[in-house]
Amino acid sequence: MKEKDGYIDCPQQQVILYVEKEDGTYTPIQTGSYITKNYLDDYELKRKHLEESLKKQVLAGEVSPVYYFMVLEELTLSELAARAGIRKGKVKKHLEPGYFKSLQQETLQAYADVFNINVQELLQLSTAPPDDPTKLNPEA
Amino acid sequence: METLPFKHQMAAHCESGAVTSLLNNAGLDITEPMVFGISSGIFFGYFHKMKSFTFPTFIVRNKPGSMRSNLAKRLGIKFHTEKFRSHEDGMRRLDELLEKKIPVAVQVDFFYMDYLPEWERVHINVHFIVVVGRKGSKYIVSDSYFPKLVELESESLRKARFAGGSMSPKGFLFYPESIPKNIDYRQAIIKGTKKTCFYMLKIPIPFLGIKGIRKFAKKIVLWPSLARDTEHLSHEIMKINVLLEDQGTGGAGFRFMYATFLQQASGMLNNYEWSKLSKEMMEIGDGWREISLFASRIGKNRDLGQDRMKELGAMLAGRAAAEERFFKRLKKSL
Numbered sequence: 158m159k160e161k162d163g164y165i166d167c168p169q170q171q172v173i174l175y176v177e178k179e180d181g182t183y184t185p186i187q188t189g190s191y192i193t194k195n196y197l198d199d200y201e202l203k204r205k206h207l208e209e210s211l212k213k214q215v216l217a218g219e220v221s222p223v224y225y226f227m228v229l230e231e232l233t234l235s236e237l238a239a240r241a242g243i244r245k246g247k248v249k250k251h252l253e254p255g256y257f258k259s260l261q262q263e264t265l266q267a268y269a270d271v272f273n274i275n276v277q278e279l280l281q282l283s284t285a286p287p288d289d290p291t292k293l294n295p296e297a
Numbered sequence: 298m299e300t301l302p303f304k305h306q307m308a309a310h311c312e313s314g315a316v317t318s319l320l321n322n323a324g325l326d327i328t329e330p331m332v333f334g335i336s337s338g339i340f341f342g343y344f345h346k347m348k349s350f351t352f353p354t355f356i357v358r359n360k361p362g363s364m365r366s367n368l369a370k371r372l373g374i375k376f377h378t379e380k381f382r383s384h385e386d387g388m389r390r391l392d393e394l395l396e397k398k399i400p401v402a403v404q405v406d407f408f409y410m411d412y413l414p415e416w417e418r419v420h421i422n423v424h425f426i427v428v429v430g431r432k433g434s435k436y437i438v439s440d441s442y443f444p445k446l447v448e449l450e451s452e453s454l455r456k457a458r459f460a461g462g463s464m465s466p467k468g469f470l471f472y473p474e475s476i477p478k479n480i481d482y483r484q485a486i487i488k489g490t491k492k493t494c495f496y497m498l499k500i501p502i503p504f505l506g507i508k509g510i511r512k513f514a515k516k517i518v519l520w521p522s523l524a525r526d527t528e529h530l531s532h533e534i535m536k537i538n539v540l541l542e543d544q545g546t547g548g549a550g551f552r553f554m555y556a557t558f559l560q561q562a563s564g565m566l567n568n569y570e571w572s573k574l575s576k577e578m579m580e581i582g583d584g585w586r587e588i589s590l591f592a593s594r595i596g597k598n599r600d601l602g603q604d605r606m607k608e609l610g611a612m613l614a615g616r617a618a619a620e621e622r623f624f625k626r627l628k629k630s631l
Contacts, residue, residue, distance in 0.1 A: 171444050173309040175553035183557035187307055192538045192593050199597050203528045235348045240462040
C-alpha cells in the first residue's frame, strides 16, 4: 500500500498502518480507521435494531436480561458461563425470565461484572417502558 | 506514586507493540516488524465452529503469548512472567513492581479498556498493555492502540486481568529481566522464518495456515445460512474488515507489517532475494486490503447474495494461492 493512500481522517479511532513511502521503504504511519470513518453509523444502526428486537423479547417475557446481554455482547453460552463462574446448565436456565426473577444478588453481580454494567441496569431492562430510549442503551 | 519515565508509542499490534516498547524502554533498539517476524507472528486460521465464538471467525497471527516467548527464545532475552490465583495477589504484585520502578506488561480482557470507544471494545482475553504508574485509584497505562498514555480505573484493570472464559488472563504479567549484549539477529531471523514457513505450508491441521485460507474461501458461502437475519450477516461480513484492518494488524491482516520485516531483514542479511519477496508480500497485502474494502462495501449495501459470497470466496482463494507461492519461495531462499 502506498503512503498517500494510507491516510484516513478519523480522529475517533487511530491505528498504525504499514505503508510504502515514495523512496520504496516501508514504514509505519499513524492514521484513522477506514471502517469507523465510513461505516460507523451503519454499525450503530444495526446495534440499535438488535437492542430493540432483544428488548421486545425481554418485555414479552420470552427471554431474560441475561440473554439480552449475552447476544448483544456476542458471547456463547459456555463463554458466558466460564466468565461468570456459573455452571453452564444454570446459565441456560437464567436465560429464561422465570428463573431470572429468582436470582440472588451475588449471581446478578457476577453477570453484571461480565457485561460491565451494574445490577440495577440488568434488572431495569425487564421493566423499562419500551419508548424510553435511554434504558435501551447499556452504556447510558 | 508517580508515572515512570516511559516512552509511549503506538504500534500495529498489542502484543508485539507491548514487547517492542518494553524492550525499547529497556535500551534495546528493535522495531515492531522485527519482533513480529522473528517471533513467527504471521499466520492464518479459520474456525467454523468453536464453543467460544458465536459465529465463524478467523485469526491472522500466531497463538497469543507466543510472540513474547518465541522472541525470548530466539534472541536470548529473559522475561520474568507470573500468573496469579487470587486477584489481591495479582494487584499487589503489580503495585510492588511499579514501586520498584519497573514498567509491567499485563494481559487483559479488551472489553474493560474504557478509554477506547465503545464500538471497539469486545470480549477478547488476549489484549496486552503496559502499566507505567499509578495515581490514586487509577493506573497509568501505555496501550499500543491509543495515541497517548491513558488512565484506567483500578477496578476496571482488576476485572480485565481476571476475566474468566477462554484464554483467561489469570493476572498474567511480564517484563524483561535481562537482554544479552550481543544478539545474533541473523540466526534469529532465519529460525523465525523457518518456523513461519512451516506454520503456513506444512502444519498438519486442515484449518490452519494456507489450508485455513482455503477452508475460509470454501465455507464463506455457508455464512448466510448461519446468520439470524440480513443485518446480522452484514455485521459479520463487515467484521472481516475489522479483523483484517482494525484489530491491531498494521493493515491487511499483518501482511503489510510482514513485508516491512522482510525489507528490514533483507538489509541486515544482505539478501537481495528477500527485498524482492518483501515487495511481493506488500502486493499480497494489497489483495487482502481489497477483500477488506469489498466486505465492508457489500455489508453496508446488504448486497449479500450467493453471488457475492462466491466472489468473496474466490478472492480468498486467490490469497491462498498467492501466499502458497510466496511461502514456498521464502522457504527455498533460506
